[in-house]
Amino acid sequence: MEREFENIKKGPWSSDEDEVLLRHVTKYGPREWSSIRSKGLLPRTGKSCRLRWVNKLRPNLKTGCKFTAEEERLVIELQTQFGNKWAKIATYLQGRTDNDVKNFWSSRRKKLERMLHKPPSSKGQKNKGKTPLNQVQVEKVPPCNSNQVEESLSFSYPISYMGNTEVFEMINLPDLIKPNYQQMEINDYLSAVEVEATTLHTVPSFESSSGYNFPLLPDPLVDFPLFPECKDLVPEPFDPNFIDGFEQKNCSECVCNQKLENRLPTLGLEGHSQSTSSSGLFNDFPNDIFEYLDHIPASSEE
DNA sequence: AAGAGGTACAACCGCAGAATT
DNA sequence: AAATTCTGCGGTTGTACCTCT
CATH class of the missing domain: 1.10.10.60 (Homeodomain-like)
Structure with a gap:
């Protein structure tokens, strides 16, 4: 026995x-x-x-190698579709376990939360030696099981608070944030700005009454120089109905819409919406992620 | 060189549903 | 049919390692 x-x-x-x-x-x-x-x-x-x-x-596990840009893109897409069904998502990624996907997602999420919550450093020391504001850079990512060099794009993203500017590096294009503008009051709006990957830009910002400097919306002629026809689809910055401009106009033939949709993948932190429409955009953030934001009074309140 | 902070990852926990007794 | 056991999942935690100052 x-x-x-x-x-x-x-x-x-x-x-x-x-x-x-x-x-x-x-x-x-x-x-x-x-x-x-x-x-x-x-x-x-x-x-x-x-x-x-x-x-x-288990055999055929990819151990000890980071998620490739393609895997990352897939996870974001699948998380949007299925929510936090890590086991299900993992079945789409060969050699990855639900734990891998879960860990990947939560570290990514923590990174974002830290970016949004972190109080600014007093002297901007963190910026030392870092990429200049908004400068697009190409990051070499070690590929998995392959000799080919994979490239992913990253860019820096400035947020200012009470006059101090922090530079956050957003690694990989899939990290771009696609906020849901509807669930946020427009004056609580925090925009992640699309930056053309191939060019360098300075992202303009405005300072809110609460001290945050919010980046302005992309300028269609600057940020999407190839699609000037989309200019009239982008309303004035901070127009509360600006996102509706995308919905009201029939833009199916306009690549700009497609471009926006493709280039601003969701973080999927909430779950299930795939839409880039105003009804879905801020759903992509957990409700508490913006709790730190002061309420910014509407212009009428000021 | 050392300490602090950040990141990645392994492993645990609680729960729920399925299977078995 | 009820109780028990097994299996799988998602959330969370602990920690080793890395990077920065």
């Missing part, structure tokens, strides 16, 4: 334990996890064994 371990071991797995687990899976397949402990093979719970197998020992 084989004994059952009385004390359950937790924490990191040793290579010996991995070996035992692998032997079990080879013999019985990836199931009967609880029997591993009941047979006295390992002092681990069935759950722990299963997790170890699924996340680390």
Whole structure:
């Protein structure tokens, strides 16, 4: 009669334990996890064994390499479609586990939250040695299982608060923020500005009464120089109905709409909307993500 | 060189649904 | 049909490593 371990071991797995687990899976397949402990093979719970197998020992896992730009794009797309169904999303990404996707997403989310919450440094020291404001740069991303060099685009994004400017680097184009303008009062508006990847721009900003400098909306002639016909689709900055301009006009033949949609992928932090219309845009942020923002009085209140 | 802060990742927990007894 | 066990999922936490100052 084989004994059952009385004390359950937790924490990191040793290579010996991995070996035992692998032997079990080879013999019985990836199931009967609880029997591993009941047979006295390992002092681990069935759950722990299963997790170890699924996340680390399963064959064909991509371990130790970062998400490629393409994987990142896919995750964003699928998260928008399915919400936080990490297991489902992971099935679309070969060699990635639900844990991988979940970790990727939450670190990405934390990064964004920190960007939005972080109080400015007093002397702008963080900017030392960093890319100049708004300068588009090409970042080399080490590819996975391949010799080819993948390029992803990143840009810097300035936010000013009480006169101090912070530069945030937005890594990879999929990181661009597509806010839902409807759920925000327009005066709480924080815009992520589209920047043409191939050119350098200075993003103009205006200072709100609460001290935030918000970037202005993209200028169609500057930011989308190839599509001057779209100029009249972009209303004056901070027009409360500006986003409706995209909806009211039939822009199906206009690439500009498509371009905006493609270039401003959702962060999908809430979930499910794929729309770039005003009814969906700010849904892409969790409700609490803007809590730090002071209410900016409307012009009539000032 | 050291400390602080940020990031990535492994692993745990609680819960829910499915399967089994 | 009810109770128990197993399995899978999503959220969260702990920590090692990295980068910056």
